[in-house]
Amino acid sequence: MTQFIDPDREAFTAFKNLPRDVPVEMLNLLRLNESAAYEDGRVATGAEAYKAYGKASELIFKRVGGSIIWSGNPKLMLIGPADEFWDVAFIARYPTAGAFLEMVTDPDYQAIVYHRQAAVRTSRLIRMEAKDAGQGFG
16 A cells, blocks of 8 residues: 655645645545554554654644544445555644645654554545535535
């Protein structure tokens, strides 16, 4: 499986070129490593490493105005590749795209993101723009 853990330069540049002063929702789909891949060799499960990332990043996430607006436990891939499954799924809302950028470029965040990198086998992070709910599928 191809690893998608951090954004590549092209995708990050594209994100920065979109409007920064609008609210965004970030769809997070994560498949965790069975054993965390810490560079220093420490022993933990992927789930334990991701929990450490959540705890370490929580204050920064909240300081920029982030909130989790939906989370769930993926159970079955009904449509999609049978080998693509997720351990964690959630949507994080930021008051602006700029707030997301502030978080991921914060030196304190940069100092703890290694927990996420050790935890995640592959992921998808999709920037979304909210629509009015209840307006059908289109």
